[in-house]
Amino acid sequence: MEYIELLTTKQSIVVASCLAVIITLYISKRLFLVRLRDQMKQQDTQHYHFYQVLVLALNAPLNVAILTVMLWLVRYGLIITGVFAKEDTEILEHIIRAMVIVTLVLFVERWITYAIMVYASRSPLLNNTRNIASGAIRACLIGLCVLLVLGSLGISVTPLIASLGITSLAVALALQPTLENFFSGVQILIDKPFRIGDYIELESGEQGFVDKIGWRSTWIKMLPNNIVIVPNGKLSQSKIINYYYPEKELSVPVEVGVHYNSDLDFVETVTLEVANQVLLDHEWGVESYDPFVVFHTFDNSSINFTVMLRTKEYFNRFFVKSTFIKALHRRYNDEGIVIPFPITALNLQQEGAESVMSNSDSQQAAMQMNPEQQKAP
Numbered sequence: 001m002e003y004i005e006l007l008t009t010k011q012s013i014v015v016a017s018c019l020a021v022i023i024t025l026y027i028s029k030r031l032f033l034v035r036l037r038d039q040m041k042q043q044d045t046q047h048y049h050f051y052q053v054l055v056l057a058l059n060a061p062l063n064v065a066i067l068t069v070m071l072w073l074v075r076y077g078l079i080i081t082g083v084f085a086k087e088d089t090e091i092l093e094h095i096i097r098a099m100v101i102v103t104l105v106l107f108v109e110r111w112i113t114y115a116i117m118v119y120a121s122r123s124p125l126l127n128n129t130r131n132i133a134s135g136a137i138r139a140c141l142i143g144l145c146v147l148l149v150l151g152s153l154g155i156s157v158t159p160l161i162a163s164l165g166i167t168s169l170a171v172a173l174a175l176q177p178t179l180e181n182f183f184s185g186v187q188i189l190i191d192k193p194f195r196i197g198d199y200i201e202l203e204s205g206e207q208g209f210v211d212k213i214g215w216r217s218t219w220i221k222m223l224p225n226n227i228v229i230v231p232n233g234k235l236s237q238s239k240i241i242n243y244y245y246p247e248k249e250l251s252v253p254v255e256v257g258v259h260y261n262s263d264l265d266f267v268e269t270v271t272l273e274v275a276n277q278v279l280l281d282h283e284w285g286v287e288s289y290d291p292f293v294v295f296h297t298f299d300n301s302s303i304n305f306t307v308m309l310r311t312k313e314y315f316n317r318f319f320v321k322s323t324f325i326k327a328l329h330r331r332y333n334d335e336g337i338v339i340p341f342p343i344t345a346l347n348l349q350q351e352g353a354e355s356v357m358s359n360s361d362s363q364q365a366a367m368q369m370n371p372e373q374q375k376a377p
Helices: 002-042 045-080 086-122 124-152 158-174 176-191 232-236 264-281 317-335 350-369
Strands: 199-201 207-213 217-221 227-231 250-258 292-298 303-311
Touching: 002 045, 045 086, 086 124, 176 207, 176 217, 176 232, 217 232, 227 232, 250 264, 250 317, 264 292, 264 303, 264 317, 303 317
Parallel strands: none
Antiparallel strands: 199 207, 207 217, 217 227, 250 303, 292 303
């Protein structure tokens, strides 16, 4: 009876000690994280992100670590109270080892995931690759964690690795198109022919803003506000025009034609004045750009030339061009510069055309004077 009472007393002390330690650890964890958050707010921009990642990454692993400590205390209490012998708690010992491995792997996974999320806004590469990178890293760490846990439990992982190799080969053959799209997406993210937010034109003619670069496909938001989903494999093999690379600014050519009697030097001066004023006043015009005029064609009814403007973005070139055409038409009317209609003029004095026309008129007049000759057989 005294032994049972002594055992019960020991168990009560062990249970109370375990509860006290667990409560102390949880309170310490909360105070530690609060201290880290306060420290994070006091840091400059360079160290702020480090503390932010640390706070986010420690929460879940610390919970698992406290649970591991609790299991270890339970095992130790069962041994010292004599409820179980040390050999009888072997299973609990393996579980504790597995929990330690899970804690470490979880901390690494959380650290990498939150680091990618926090630093994505500072790096275009991370911003484009965060979805694929986070998923791939998480899958690798989970696989590594499973192998380490099985090894800690005394299970041989060599046959499992061999089976996984054969299975991976079969899966790779079955999912060849999917894997092609996946690795094409990785190639796009590394090569960076375009980035999220860029305005691109596909070889098939579709144009739009890159909305998302996913595992299997890339989403492109077109101007009518619809989405074109293109497989990464097809996208990596096609020709793409990126209107935002290497910079968003681009030239806007405008074709103009004036009458042959126009003073071309005066036309050029007036045109450049209008172009400079449009680029200065328009919100999408590049004020520092010097427009220029290039005469290039003697057309059927006009002398044609190109005016080169510059806009801040590809999409806004329509508005700059429209404003310039209206302003140029109004200024040409004020200055008396003629933009001719597409007409065709006959030159009767060139290549003897006048004499040919005269002979034809004489023949027609003679036939009208002798109508009987037309009836003769």
